[in-house]
Amino acid sequence: xxxxxxxxxxxxxxxxxxxxxxxxxxxxxxxxxxxxxxxxxxxxxxxxxxxxxxxxxxxxxxxxxxxxxxxxxxxxxxxxxxxxxxxxxxxxxxxxxxxxxxxxxxxxxxxxxxxxxxxxxxxxxxxxxxxxxxxxxxxxxxxxxxxxxxxxxxxxxxxxxxxxxxxxxxxxxxxxxxxxxxxxxxxxxxxxxxxxxxxxxxxxxxxxxxxxxxxxxxxxxxxxxxxxxxxxxxxxxxxxxxxxxxxxxxxxxxxxxxxxxxxxxxxxxxxxxxxxxxxxxxxxxxxxxxxxxxxxxxxxxxxxxxxxxxxxxxxxxxxxxx
Amino acid sequence: xxxxxxxxxxxxxxxxxxxxxxxxxxxxxxxxxxxxxxxxxxxxxxxxxxxxxxxxxxxxxxxxxxxxxxxxxxxxxxxxxxxxxxxxxxxxxxxxxxxxxxxxxxxxxxxxxxxxxxxxxxxxxxxxxxxxxxxxxxxxxxxxxxxxxxxxxxxxxxxxxxxxxxxxxxxxxxxxxxxxxxxxxxxxxxxxxxxxxxxxxxxxxxxxxxxxxxxxxxxxxxxxxxxxxxxxxxxxxxxxxxxxxxxxxxxxxxxxxxxxxxxxxxxxxxxxxxxxxxxxxxxxxxxxxxxxxxxxxxxxxxxxxxxxxxxxxxxxxxxxxx
Numbered sequence: 107x108x109x110x111x112x113x114x115x116x117x118x119x120x121x122x123x124x125x126x127x128x129x130x131x132x133x134x135x136x137x138x139x140x141x142x143x144x145x146x147x148x149x150x151x152x153x154x155x156x157x158x159x160x161x162x163x164x165x166x167x168x169x170x171x172x173x174x175x176x177x178x179x180x181x182x183x184x185x186x187x188x189x190x191x192x193x194x195x196x197x198x199x200x201x202x203x204x205x206x207x208x209x210x211x212x213x214x215x216x217x218x219x220x221x222x223x224x225x226x227x228x229x230x231x232x233x234x235x236x237x238x239x240x241x242x243x244x245x246x247x248x249x250x251x252x253x254x255x256x257x258x259x260x261x262x263x264x265x266x267x268x269x270x271x272x273x274x275x276x277x278x279x280x281x282x283x284x285x286x287x288x289x290x291x292x293x294x295x296x297x298x299x300x301x302x303x304x305x306x307x308x309x310x311x312x313x314x315x316x317x318x319x320x321x322x323x324x325x326x327x328x329x330x331x332x333x334x335x336x337x338x339x340x341x342x343x344x345x346x347x348x349x350x351x352x353x354x355x356x357x358x359x360x361x362x363x364x365x366x367x368x369x370x371x372x373x374x375x376x377x378x379x380x381x382x383x384x385x386x387x388x389x390x391x392x393x394x395x396x397x398x399x400x401x402x403x404x405x406x407x408x409x410x411x412x413x414x415x416x417x418x419x420x421x422x423x424x425x426x427x428x
Numbered sequence: 429x430x431x432x433x434x435x436x437x438x439x440x441x442x443x444x445x446x447x448x449x450x451x452x453x454x455x456x457x458x459x460x461x462x463x464x465x466x467x468x469x470x471x472x473x474x475x476x477x478x479x480x481x482x483x484x485x486x487x488x489x490x491x492x493x494x495x496x497x498x499x500x501x502x503x504x505x506x507x508x509x510x511x512x513x514x515x516x517x518x519x520x521x522x523x524x525x526x527x528x529x530x531x532x533x534x535x536x537x538x539x540x541x542x543x544x545x546x547x548x549x550x551x552x553x554x555x556x557x558x559x560x561x562x563x564x565x566x567x568x569x570x571x572x573x574x575x576x577x578x579x580x581x582x583x584x585x586x587x588x589x590x591x592x593x594x595x596x597x598x599x600x601x602x603x604x605x606x607x608x609x610x611x612x613x614x615x616x617x618x619x620x621x622x623x624x625x626x627x628x629x630x631x632x633x634x635x636x637x638x639x640x641x642x643x644x645x646x647x648x649x650x651x652x653x654x655x656x657x658x659x660x661x662x663x664x665x666x667x668x669x670x671x672x673x674x675x676x677x678x679x680x681x682x683x684x685x686x687x688x689x690x691x692x693x694x695x696x697x698x699x700x701x702x703x704x705x706x707x708x709x710x711x712x713x714x715x716x717x718x719x720x721x722x723x724x725x726x727x728x729x730x731x732x733x734x735x736x737x738x739x740x741x742x743x744x745x746x747x748x749x750x
Contacts, residue, residue: 135573136576138580194539212534213579216516217576217579220572221576231558239561242549243552246545246546250546251461254457254539258458
């Protein structure tokens with residue numbers, strides 16, 4: 107499948123403004139912070155969260171300058187969490203680009219992450235919307251708590267409910283906030299805010315499920331990690347969960363169900379079995395179902411060019427790099 | 429001299445509420461976060477920043493519940509920066525208590541700091557005062573940038589202006605915010621806000637100068653670090669600056685003026701010379717001058733029991749552990 111990124115076109119100008127605002131956040135501070143910010147910006151992906159925020163806000167008539175502030179705050183919050191994540195995981199590459207910790211000392215990387223958090227908080231405050239600022243700090247709490255749960259939680263645990271909580275904290279919470287905060291600064295009515303919160307939530311869940319599928323079935327060059335790296339770290343994602351539930355006679359699936367960790371050889375065999383099974387297709391079906399629920403929620407809003415772009419964005423999420 | 433902490437008495441109840449609110453910030457999140465929060469609270473000092481906030485706000489008639497929110501946000505912001513600082517410096521003790529990083533893995537310590545930042549931001553948002561929230565995120569930026577400047581900046585540099593910038597970023601900025609934010613949520617007029625900002629700034633500068641004096645002249649058991657540890661790390665503080673300016677024939681003072689680093693033996697000799705010189709007394713005189721300027725600003729506010737307590741707080745800053 108070829109990914110379509112046509113949803114970016116109508117917000118290209120705003121996304122350029124987001125990158126310019128990200129870049130300017132280090133102005134007047136230590137010159138190395140500017141270099142760090144450049145590195146982080148150049149490693150940036152499709153800016154899907156800012157696109158979600160800006161399309162939602164434009165659809166609902168929010169002022170563009172406030173949307174750019176909000177979208178930049180969200181992308182910086184996301185960036186700051188990645189800076190600390192990559193440091194903690196010791197990752198040297200992200201999206202094929204060197205991570206900050208691959209070049210900087212740990213202490214400087216911790217502080218740069220903190221600086222990016224501080225700038226995210228500053229831009230969120232500049233929206234002058236107390237509900238948006240509250241939502242923003244709550245989302246940071248959810249994301250960080252999720253990372254702590256994943257770090258300190260039990261390994262090799264196949265638990266569907268726990269999986270959904272994890273992907274909500276890791277990914278869907280910020281997608282939800284990207285859409286909901288845009289609706290809030292548009293002064294949309296309560297049901298519109300709720301419909302967009304739901305849209306953001308559902309496509310965020312789908313986004314992480316796709317990431318988890320790509321960990322098994324993605325192009326290694328694009329994903330940039332060995333196949334099955336989650337399971338090798340003891341992280342049981344949807345394909346493994348579905349495989350465990352549907353292969354009752356496989357002793358390794360049995361081990362997953364019982365929360366027993368396997369050795370490297372067994373893990374490799376299990377990863378191959380999951381990849382060859384229909385667990386990938388069934389996981390994909392679950393991601394599609396999330397997007398469909400999201401679109402159902404979105405389509406309660408009157409049609410507009412921005413709504414169509416948001417539909418494209420939702421579909422892109424399950425079509426990318428697959 | 430014996431330190432007087434009588435300024436704590438009129439805000440004891442509020443400070444207990446601050447600690448209870450700090451403690452509750454981990455409720456509903458990963459249980460280890462609660463344990464971390466307990467450790468951080470039990471290692472807490474005199475809560476001088478929350479006392480400053482609460483006394484200022486009570487003096488100006490702010491609602492107590494908002495003051496407790498604000499004071500807790502400020503203490504959590506301070507705590508979060510200490511968590512990351514101790515990790516970066518590899519410090520195992522703070523105020524005689526084990527640091528978080530002495531017990532936890534680096535990754536968990538980074539994330540716990542992030543969690544405490546998130547909770548600080550959440551409580552600041554709950555004051556619902558946009559100017560306070562903006563000030564708060566700006567202060568975090570100043571503190572973190574200051575840490576980066578100190579980490580990446582040149583060592584062994586004797587520069588008075590740079591010293592004042594450093595102690596502002598490190599300490600005075602948060603004292604300034606503790607007093608100014610309390611004035612802002614009290615809806616005080618502009619000149620009152622400015623007088624209290626100035627009071628917070630001046631006593632914050634004095635606080636850090638005293639810390640820097642104690643690094644040379646403090647009781648080692650109380651300070652918990654070897655004498656002259658700043659200079660051993662290449663950090664030139666006020667006593668060394670004054671010594672360099674007033675001992676033109678000492679070759680080591682000359683090295684300081686030229687920004688040349690010395691070897692361990694030379695540093696030890698220099699530290700002894702600084703301690704034996706009148707640089708300590710002259711530094712102390714500078715701290716006293718800051719407090720006097722702060723008190724002059726404070727005394728533009730009408731007298732009240734809280735104002736007297738703030739005067740005691742200001743005097744405590746230059747009388748503690750000396």
